[in-house]
Amino acid sequence: MTGSSLPLRALVVFEAAARRGSFRTAADELGLTPSAVSHQVRALEAGLGIALFERVGRGVELSDEGREFFAGIRDGFEQLRRTTERMARRGRGRRTEVVRVQTPPSFAGRWLLPRLPALLASNPGLDIRVNAERDRHPGDAGFDLTIVYGDTRTWARSAQPLLEETLQPLCAPVLAAGIRMPADLLDRPLIGTRGNGLSWAEWFRRHGVAGRRTGPAMELDPSDVAIDAAVKGLGIVLESDVLTEEERADGRLVAPLPDHTVSTAAYWLLPGGDAGDRAAIGLVRGWLLAAAGR
DSSP states (O other): OOGGGOOHHHHHHHHHHHHHTOHHHHHHHHTOOHHHHHHHHHHHHHHHTSOOEEEETTEEEEOHHHHHHHHHHHHHHHHHHHHHHHHHHHHHHSOOEEEEEEOOHHHIIIIIHHHHHHHHHHOTTEEEEEEOOTTOOTTOTTOSEEEEEEOHHHHTTTSEEEEEEEEEEEBOGGGOTTOOSGGGGGGSOEEEOTTSSSOHHHHHHHTTOOSOOOSOEEEOSSHHHHHHHHHTTSOEEEEETTTTHHHHHTTSSBOSSTTOOEEEEEEEEEEOTTOTTOHHHHHHHHHHHHHTTO
């Protein structure tokens, strides 16, 4: 047996059995069965060519050579334990990096939060604080990164493009039957959202529909409420491909007029008032852009 082929697993098992004076209690400590402990000890004995334990009644005790061997490795294992615990304490005590993100409410729930677990799993020292209050002014002090919604004229000079958005009519599959052209929506139940970049009136105008609306209508805010209502079959919603990604993927929402999308606004990324140059902020900014395909 050479130093380059140390049987580390067997050594760990032997050290526990020798320290505990029992294969069974060593097995409990290591999460093994007593027979697995016995197997590892026998393999180590075979490799060393010596007997490390002697059977005494229904138990075992160290042989003379076993006591000598244990005395030689005991301090090394104790040093390993102390070093491991010291490093674990250092890791637990390391300062958490807090990054505060401001975002529109529906974007937070429907795009950002489902993606955050992957970021946090790969960066355990990161603490993300998301604020999605509607009445916050974009770029308020206290936020490191801000995601805003709007058109190019408003944000192109001060913000970085994050996600382009298209809007189209979406509904539960049961409501899609019989819809062949934009004018077919004039007598259908429609759901509007005040915060969208496009109203139903503007959508009809862009598609050359001049007829009078005869169907029922409702306005629901914010967008995630309107989307949930559409999923439940309450009406047809004019909504974002970004915010309805999950519902479209699993078939809860369908596009009855897939060739009638409109691009208006987008999501933009700008630094908050106290952004500074902290590495954690750069990490989250880079992750956001990568998650958005930028």
